[in-house]
Amino acid sequence: MDWTINGRSILVTGGSSGIGKATAMALAASGGCVTITSRSASRAKAAAEEIRQATGTSVSTLVVDFASLESVRSAAARFVDTHSELVVLVNNAGVVKGSVSRTVDGHETTFATNHLGPFLFTSLLVDLLVASAPARVINTSSVAHTYAKEGIVFDDLNFRHRRYKFMEVYGHSKLANILHVQETNNRFGSRGITAVAVHPGVVRTGLGSGGDSFLVGWAERLGGRWMRTPQQGADTIVWLATEPHIDTSEGCYFEDRKPSRSTHHARDMDQASRLWDVSTRLTAGS
Ligand SMILES: NC(=O)c1ccc[n+]([C@@H]2O[C@H](COP(=O)([O-])OP(=O)(O)OC[C@H]3O[C@@H](n4cnc5c(N)ncnc54)[C@H](OP(=O)(O)O)[C@@H]3O)[C@@H](O)[C@H]2O)c1
DSSP, rough: OOOTTTTTTTTTTTTTSHHHHHHHHHHHHTTOEEEESSSHHHHHHHHHHHHHHHHHOOOOOEEEOOOOOHHHHHHHHHHHHSSSSEEEEEEEOOOOOOOOOOOTTBHHHHHHHIIIIIHHHHHHHEEEEETOOOOEEEEOOOOOGGGTTTTOGGGTTTTTSOOOOOOHHHHHHHHHHHHHHHHHHHGGGGGGGEEEEEEOSSOOSSTSSSOOTTTTTTTHHHGGOOOOOOHHHHHHHHHHHOOOOOOOOOOOOEETTEEEETTGGOOOHHHHHHHHHHHHTOOOOO
16 A cells, blocks of 8 residues: 555654644644654643644644653553554654653663653554554654764663763663664564654754753753744654655665664664664553
């Protein structure tokens, strides 16, 4: 079947603001049946209403907190119960925390929110993706994955024994986003799933400002007035969701609609496979 998102079911996490909202807006305008997620029903509703007013298309909402494995299980179950297909999953929700904190499950918050939660969410939706194949998984990663100089630190995933340096912690989680798509392709490519990761550029959003005053303005200082708009940041994600054929022969990490160079850690299939196994164990239900 030719690839089209017109009338097809699409799920964009972190669709209440920033890059996720701009992605959902563009995909809804292209005819997709979009669901957005947020931790807050009212933020999700407000974003859905803004998208409806701008595009004339209704968007559904799903409440989920990626920092809680129980919340992820419950949201995935609600989605599966109410949808018979899913052709594009955009794992976009993310945070950067200025200091160490732990989730209800005891994991470091940035790693849990940016990797473990989305990993579990994708795993719980993978049967629906396979049943809807061809289907795509798009992870919003970042050039910040280059800060993970040692690769995935398997003996200290939760930053219990190292000094907390926020860009290293964030970069580690964004490296995990790329390894997640590498291993998804390895395991599910033959079943019709194409998984890709994206660096959206340095984008003017609320990232880092959620109650974390230490971080307010860090991205601004980094990117200054050259920062992209959320719409510009969403461009490659939207392109990967809508383009009839995605060529991953040169890699599955994209920037500006082209494969981009990632670190050797991000291309290390042993790390990808090991991270998959460890993440499966860390997200297993009791
Ligand atoms: N901005 C940049 O320059 C840049 C660069 C590279 C990569 N990225 C990546 O782009 C993605 C989107 O970020 P953004 O820049 O658009 O920032 P943003 O405007 O702050 O958006 C973050 C989104 O994630 C959601 N979110 C945060 N914590 C969550 C949690 N615990 N559970 C569920 N949802 C959660 C937020 O929803 P609620 O608060 O409504 O729950 C919000 O919709 C992130 O993965 C980020 O790492 C951004």
